[in-house]
Amino acid sequence: MKLFSLDALKRSTGVFAIKGGIHPETRKYLTAESAVEKMPVPSILRVPLQQHIGAQAEPLVKRDDHVLKGQLIGKARGPVSANVHAPTSGRVLAVGMFAAPHPSGLPVMTVTIRPDGKDEWGPRLPRLRPEEATPDQIADRVLEAGIVGMGGATFPAAVKLGLGRKYDLHTLVINAAECEPYLTCDDRLLRERPEEVVDGIAMMVKALGVSKVIVAIESNKPKAIAEMRRHIFAAAPEASVMPVPTLYPMGSEKHLVRTVLGLETPARALTAELGVIVHNAATAHAVHKAVRYGEPLISRFLTVSGRGVTAPKNLEVMIGTPVSEILDFCGGLKGEPDRLLLGGPMMGMPIQSVRVPVIKGTNGVLALDRSETRPEQSMPCIRCAGCVTVCPCGLTPLELQARIGAEDLDGAVDIGLMDCVACGSCSYVCPSNIPLVQSFNYAKGKLAALQSQKHQQEETKRLAEARKAREEAVAEAKRLAMEKHKAAQAAKKKAAEEKKRREAEAAAAAAPDAPTEAAE
Amino acid sequence: MTVGHAIVSGPHAHSRLTVTNTMVMVMICLLPATGMGFYQFGWPAVLLFAVTVGSAVGFEALCLLLARRPLERFLFDGSAVLSGWLLAMTLPPWAPWWVGAAGSFIAIVIAKQVFGGLGQNLFNPAMVARAMLLIALPVQMTTWVLPEPTGTAGAPAFHEALAITFGAAPQIDAFTGASTLGFVTAQLDGGATLDAIMPQTFSLHDLFIGRVAGSMGETSALLLLAGGILLILTRVITWHIPVSVLGGAAALAGALWLADPSHFPSPAWHLSSGAMMLCAFFIATDYVTSPLTLTGQLIYGAAIGVLIVLIRTFGSFPEGAAFAVLLMNACTPLLDHYIRPRIFGRDRKGKPLGIKGDKA
Numbered sequence: 001m002k003l004f005s006l007d008a009l010k011r012s013t014g015v016f017a018i019k020g021g022i023h024p025e026t027r028k029y030l031t032a033e034s035a036v037e038k039m040p041v042p043s044i045l046r047v048p049l050q051q052h053i054g055a056q057a058e059p060l061v062k063r064d065d066h067v068l069k070g071q072l073i074g075k076a077r078g079p080v081s082a083n084v085h086a087p088t089s090g091r092v093l094a095v096g097m098f099a100a101p102h103p104s105g106l107p108v109m110t111v112t113i114r115p116d117g118k119d120e121w122g123p124r125l126p127r128l129r130p131e132e133a134t135p136d137q138i139a140d141r142v143l144e145a146g147i148v149g150m151g152g153a154t155f156p157a158a159v160k161l162g163l164g165r166k167y168d169l170h171t172l173v174i175n176a177a178e179c180e181p182y183l184t185c186d187d188r189l190l191r192e193r194p195e196e197v198v199d200g201i202a203m204m205v206k207a208l209g210v211s212k213v214i215v216a217i218e219s220n221k222p223k224a225i226a227e228m229r230r231h232i233f234a235a236a237p238e239a240s241v242m243p244v245p246t247l248y249p250m251g252s253e254k255h256l257v258r259t260v261l262g263l264e265t266p267a268r269a270l271t272a273e274l275g276v277i278v279h280n281a282a283t284a285h286a287v288h289k290a291v292r293y294g295e296p297l298i299s300r301f302l303t304v305s306g307r308g309v310t311a312p313k314n315l316e317v318m319i320g321t322p323v324s325e326i327l328d329f330c331g332g333l334k335g336e337p338d339r340l341l342l343g344g345p346m347m348g349m350p351i352q353s354v355r356v357p358v359i360k361g362t363n364g365v366l367a368l369d370r371s372e373t374r375p376e377q378s379m380p381c382i383r384c385a386g387c388v389t390v391c392p393c394g395l396t397p398l399e400l401q402a403r404i405g406a407e408d409l410d411g412a413v414d415i416g417l418m419d420c421v422a423c424g425s426c427s428y429v430c431p432s433n434i435p436l437v438q439s440f441n442y443a444k445g446k447l448a449a450l451q452s453q454k455h456q457q458e459e460t461k462r463l464a465e466a467r468k469a470r471e472e473a474v475a476e477a478k479r480l481a482m483e484k485h486k487a488a489q490a491a492k493k494k495a496a497e498e499k500k501r502r503e504a505e506a507a508a509a510a511a512p513d514a515p516t517e518a519a520e
Numbered sequence: 521m522t523v524g525h526a527i528v529s530g531p532h533a534h535s536r537l538t539v540t541n542t543m544v545m546v547m548i549c550l551l552p553a554t555g556m557g558f559y560q561f562g563w564p565a566v567l568l569f570a571v572t573v574g575s576a577v578g579f580e581a582l583c584l585l586l587a588r589r590p591l592e593r594f595l596f597d598g599s600a601v602l603s604g605w606l607l608a609m610t611l612p613p614w615a616p617w618w619v620g621a622a623g624s625f626i627a628i629v630i631a632k633q634v635f636g637g638l639g640q641n642l643f644n645p646a647m648v649a650r651a652m653l654l655i656a657l658p659v660q661m662t663t664w665v666l667p668e669p670t671g672t673a674g675a676p677a678f679h680e681a682l683a684i685t686f687g688a689a690p691q692i693d694a695f696t697g698a699s700t701l702g703f704v705t706a707q708l709d710g711g712a713t714l715d716a717i718m719p720q721t722f723s724l725h726d727l728f729i730g731r732v733a734g735s736m737g738e739t740s741a742l743l744l745l746a747g748g749i750l751l752i753l754t755r756v757i758t759w760h761i762p763v764s765v766l767g768g769a770a771a772l773a774g775a776l777w778l779a780d781p782s783h784f785p786s787p788a789w790h791l792s793s794g795a796m797m798l799c800a801f802f803i804a805t806d807y808v809t810s811p812l813t814l815t816g817q818l819i820y821g822a823a824i825g826v827l828i829v830l831i832r833t834f835g836s837f838p839e840g841a842a843f844a845v846l847l848m849n850a851c852t853p854l855l856d857h858y859i860r861p862r863i864f865g866r867d868r869k870g871k872p873l874g875i876k877g878d879k880a
Contacts, residue, residue, distance in 0.1 A: 018864075019864070022535075024533055024535070025533070103528075104527075254864070254865065255864075258864075264865060265865055266865050266872040266875060267864075267865035267872040267873070268865075268872060269865070273875050274875060341532060345530070345531060345532045345533040346530050346532075346533065347531070349530075350527060352527070368532060368533075372533060373534070374531075374532065374533065374534040375534065375536075375538075377593065379593070379594075379597065379639075380637065380639040380640065382539055382542075382599075382638060382808055383639060383808050383809075383810075383812065384542065384807040385807065385812040385813070388812045388813060393863060393865075394862050394864050395861070395863060396812060396813075396856075398812070399812075399856075415860070416866075419863050419864065419865065422530075424529075424530045424531030425531075427530075427531050427534075428531045428533060428534060428535055429537065430534075431535075431538050431542055432639075433534060433538070437530060438528055438529040441529045
């Protein structure tokens with residue numbers, strides 16, 4: 001039953017409402033008017049070979065190698081993986097394990113480069129003329145350039161561009177909602193490089209073979225909307241810019257598709273199955289650079305913000321730049337921040353060390369002081385249902401939490417744990433300050449571990465059974481062969497005996513009549 | 521350099537809403553009606569209020585100490601104060617102090633802490649206390665006084681108030697009068713018709729404004745309504761429960777009234793009682809004991825409204841709010857089990873949605 005709500009009256013027409021969502025303090029004013037500055041080449045670059053969802057890239061360089069800007073240093077391995085390139089020229093100091101830009105701080109294979117300061121380009125990929133390039137050529141170029149989803153999910157973009165072969169696609173949605181608080185780098189990108197973004201979109205359109213493009217931008221970015229409206233006509237026959245409500249989590253792929261097209265993606269399905277592909281605006285920009293100029297993805301725009309940073313800025317940084325150097329470029333930290341994050345405050349990751357690098361999916365570096373973060377203490381749930389009201393996925397987070405607290409993980413799955421997108425709206429509004437997402441992540445992690453354990457057990461069992469079957473088959477074959485052999489032996493023996501007997505008979509018969517025979 | 525102490529999932533920001541904020545907001549919205557109670561019933565009401573709230577906090581502290589839970593975190597969350605406050609609102613204003621203290625004991629110890637404290641109770645603590653007091657102490661719980669506004673000749677002075685609240689024997693016979701609900705029910709049971717009864721009691725106007733005998737904080741429907749609307753405007757509660765309680769009550773009362781106006785009071789009369797308003801906006805909306813979903817809340821609220829009118833009309837007690845709320849509190853887990861929001865990408869039964877154009 002859909003309840004009548006007063007909100008229904010005031011929602012603007014043209015967009016489809018999603019349930020729930022929150023209006024966090026955006027604090028975008030900190031950086032919204034600061035133009036993107038290009039950060040100088042840092043003193044050291046640490047380029048992880050795993051910056052994407054999928055398999056780690058294979059290192060192609062070794063210690064003391066000299067690399068040029070744009071040179072391939074890590075090769076994609078397998079169908080879901082991404083190439084990694086040298087962001088500048090310099091000497092490879094090490095190829096080894098280094099702390100990943102991840103809350104765990106676990107080490108990941110990393111190429112450490114000491115830039116030589118010359119920033120000397122190596123041979124670039126040949127330029128493609130988009131007008132003449134085939135869809136496959138564009139997708140291949142995106143693959144070669146190591147482009148991944150730059151909104152933070154870091155899914156290899158080429159894989160998504162290739163979905164046109166498998167699904168009947170009709171619409172490309174460009175996600176420029178930028179619903180995370182603080183972040184303004186996509187906003188600045190659309191305002192400062194609209195032609196380039198539109199050019200990238202046009203190439204994506206060509207690669208996907210769609211005719212319709214919708215650029216979705218939250219209504220709190222009027223300048224970006226105006227800039228895109230001025231240029232979007234070049235992207236596709238049916239191209240439009242759609243302002244969407246400023247409501248977190250508008251940038252969630254499935255919720256965005258629901259908002260702009262009214263299509264609700266079924267649980268556990270891809271938007272592609274509905275004929276819709278969603279790409280981030282920054283990804284479109286990277287595609288433009290890769291196709292037009294043959295430049296791989298070696299730098300990106302990001303927002304450095306939060307009250308803990310002396311001078312919040314939007315920057316263009318090389319992939320692999322250590323967080324410490326980025327913060328130094330922004331005037332350093334004001335005291336020790338309460339939390340240091342990569343990404344936005346809602347879904348970003350806390351990092352333990354400022355030595356970790358930024359990667360392809362890093363859209364922000366935030367240093368939040370005490371006034372911007374959460375209180376530490378939590379209270380018991382008072383069942384205020386705030387989390388139920390704001391959940392964009394229609395879940396009852398307090399019940400999930402209760403079941404997970406009782407280690408009833410299967411019970412939590414029954415009421416939709418796996419439909420949670422971890423947007424954090426529930427934890428944001430909770431008056432008892434219960435870390436709901438934390439327990440959902442715990443439960444998902446534990447279930448994944450159990451699943452893989454189960455899978456492993458099953459696999460072991462399967463292999464053992466297969467082996468047994470194989471051995472039995474071999475034994476059976478042996479037995480059969482043996483039997484055959486025995487039978488053959490027996491037959492031979494019998495034949496021999498027969499022969500012998502016959503010979504003997506013949507001999508016996510012949511003995512008296514030997515002369516007769518001889519006479520014949 | 522390492523920074524940040526916690527390895528935690530997002531979100532790293534928070535709305536800064538707290539349990540205490542919510543409780544304080546409810547108290548602010550209760551202020552007008554409470555002030556009216558103090559004004560009308562004078563010092564005894566103030567003393568009883570102080571005793572009830574004070575003992576509620578005292579019992580809470582005791583339970584927390586016994587359970588070895590952190591005092592500073594739970595004692596000042598405002599929940600004990602609010603439970604005591606709501607209970608005091610429903611007590612006869614000149615009741616002796618031990619009625620308030622016993623009520624607080626029932627509310628805090630039996631109805632709340634025994635279940636596990638904040639957020640764990642199945643039943644509304646204030647209503648458990650009120651229902652138990654009403655059954656156990658029928659005399660003290662139905663001894664009403666006529667309003668003697670502070671400053672008028674009949675208002676008791678402070679030392680008289682001390683005697684009323686803390687004295688051994690109540691010497692207040694001169695002031696007593698029946699509450700409207702009690703009077704009308706008694707008269708109807710006696711065979712009189714409403715046309716004959718109504719002129720003998722308070723007018724609808726007085727009833728709505730609150731210049732009537734009754735519980736300390738339940739006399740003024742108007743001020744409770746004002747506080748309740750403020751509660752909705754500040755988004756502490758949504759309109760669903762209050763509107764469905766009042767709607768459910770009005771619907772049943774209206775049907776009965778249309779059927780026989782001489783024996784059943786009009787819906788306006790039911791709605792203009794302060795007890796109904798307090799219940800609709802402040803009692804039934806208790807987060808802990810009400811359903812989670814809006815649909816569930818509508819069913820819950822409407823059922824409470826219907827039950828209140830049923831108990832008032834056909835039950836042996838003149839007022840049914842406490843019983844109605846407790847009955848529906850018991851149904852809350854059931855409502856929450858069966859009424860769930862639809863999960864994104866799934867139908868109501870939890871099956872993934874089909875893909876349009878799917879030939880299957």
